Amino acid sequence: GPTMVSAAIEIPALPEELATMKDEGNEFFRSGEYLKAAGSYTKAIKNAGKDAAERVELAPVFSNRSASFLKLCKVKQALADADVCIKLRPDWEKSHFRRGMALEANGEDNDAIAAFEAALKTATGASNPEITRRIKHLKAKIRPSNIHVPKAKVPTKSDVSSTSTGPAGDPKWLLTAKSPGEPVAARIAAVNQVGGWLQSHLERAIRKTPGESEWFFEDKEVVAFLDAGVYGSMLDVLTHTVWSIIDAEQKGTEEGALKAKAGADLAGAAAGVLHNLIHPSLRAWNTRGQTQALLMTLQQVLQMPGCPLMHEKGVKVQQSDEVRQFTALAAKILSNPGALAVLTGHHTIARARLQLLRAIVQNGKKATDEKATAQLRLSSMAVVLLQRCRVAGGYVDGSNPAPAWEPVLDRLLDDEGADEIRAEVEAVFEQHNLLASAFVKFGFEGSVGL
Numbered sequence: 001g002p003t004m005v006s007a008a009i010e011i012p013a014l015p016e017e018l019a020t021m022k023d024e025g026n027e028f029f030r031s032g033e034y035l036k037a038a039g040s041y042t043k044a045i046k047n048a049g050k051d052a053a054e055r056v057e058l059a060p061v062f063s064n065r066s067a068s069f070l071k072l073c074k075v076k077q078a079l080a081d082a083d084v085c086i087k088l089r090p091d092w093e094k095s096h097f098r099r100g101m102a103l104e105a106n107g108e109d110n111d112a113i114a115a116f117e118a119a120l121k122t123a124t125g126a127s128n129p130e131i132t133r134r135i136k137h138l139k140a141k142i143r144p145s146n147i148h149v150p151k152a153k154v155p156t157k158s159d160v161s162s163t164s165t166g167p168a169g170d171p172k173w174l175l176t177a178k179s180p181g182e183p184v185a186a187r188i189a190a191v192n193q194v195g196g197w198l199q200s201h202l203e204r205a206i207r208k209t210p211g212e213s214e215w216f217f218e219d220k221e222v223v224a225f226l227d228a229g230v231y232g233s234m235l236d237v238l239t240h241t242v243w244s245i246i247d248a249e250q251k252g253t254e255e256g257a258l259k260a261k262a263g264a265d266l267a268g269a270a271a272g273v274l275h276n277l278i279h280p281s282l283r284a285w286n287t288r289g290q291t292q293a294l295l296m297t298l299q300q301v302l303q304m305p306g307c308p309l310m311h312e313k314g315v316k317v318q319q320s321d322e323v324r325q326f327t328a329l330a331a332k333i334l335s336n337p338g339a340l341a342v343l344t345g346h347h348t349i350a351r352a353r354l355q356l357l358r359a360i361v362q363n364g365k366k367a368t369d370e371k372a373t374a375q376l377r378l379s380s381m382a383v384v385l386l387q388r389c390r391v392a393g394g395y396v397d398g399s400n401p402a403p404a405w406e407p408v409l410d411r412l413l414d415d416e417g418a419d420e421i422r423a424e425v426e427a428v429f430e431q432h433n434l435l436a437s438a439f440v441k442f443g444f445e446g447s448v449g450l
Helices: 016-030 034-047 056-071 075-088 093-105 109-120 129-140 159-163 171-178 184-207 220-227 230-251 254-281 289-302 321-334 337-343 346-365 370-391 406-412 415-441
Strands: none
Touching: 016 034, 016 056, 034 056, 056 075, 056 093, 075 093, 075 321, 093 109, 093 129, 109 129, 171 184, 171 230, 184 220, 184 230, 184 254, 220 230, 220 346, 230 254, 230 415, 254 346, 254 415, 289 321, 289 337, 289 346, 289 370, 321 337, 321 406, 337 370, 346 370, 346 415, 370 406, 370 415, 406 415
16 A cells, blocks of 8 residues: 655744744634735745745645635645645645645646645545545546647747838827827828828738738837837727717807817728728738637637626625636636737737627627627727736837736736726727727728628
């Protein structure tokens, strides 16, 4: 049978100061304040000094912090602490049990079973019914998520474009276009300058074969201007102008009518630029199998019941198995650097916007198109989360965003953060709803396949 590990190792007592911090953490844990509990255990570990991860008497502190992290859905940290426990006390059932719990939360069922079986082999493990129960549960369980995460490579850069790029966009145009204080004629001229810049890039893109390693959305200058906010700025111009047109028309005066006409010219110009920014996402899309697969997979994960965005504003984020499963799958996709680079690329975000516009039009045609309603929500969520991930790692060389996903996921799992992101998703939907009707009004809907 399994060799029982002798429990005869002498373990020194925890110094009083550290024991107090540990007890404080235990109190917080018992009352469900897991963040404060993790804080107390961290304080004990920090105060123990640099060699904390080598001091056998600290194993229970790492074990308890692992349990706290797991309650907070911080699976990676929970697993790291469990591994420290195993290094400090390989003979202790709890070390392996914590590792098993973290692996199970991460969707790694077979490794979790192995960890629980290691816990059973310790001196006290055999008498703990909870371990046997976890193994039985995992062996019987077929994971409800049949989501397959596609493999992803970091997109390659072609040699062509590095030498030849189109013109650079000027952020001053965006500033003028967005300023209600500027004369309408100056604002229209600024939007037209953006349009001219875009035209020269589109002409270059059309000369390239669709599906070449770099296309419109990967041209250095296009990326730089998109990162400077050209899309959002044009959307703001359109939104505010439409509202001021409505306001001017309601006044019913001659001045109001003139204002509305000038506003309509500005709105039309902005809608034209937005159309030309979305249109390239149609071209060569079919050659981008990896991008399609990743966006589809991400949206499958976003519609899991554990995703906080599936709930109304004000709903607290529960520390449930459903939320843990959502977190583990989202992390599984986004932690692959290739997948993160593809998903946060402007071509993917533009594609999610196009999906959103299509779902809005589809939804408008039928009173209850459930598929389109679900797509509305998923595309809005994808746009917001991918834009956030694109800039979450700060900026390299001052202007190139470094994508990161952990800060975004952490924010989403926080009650206040979840509400903030829910409000953003709502705003993205509202703005694109307005854009879809502007496309129809100005005759652009056909060429973007709406």
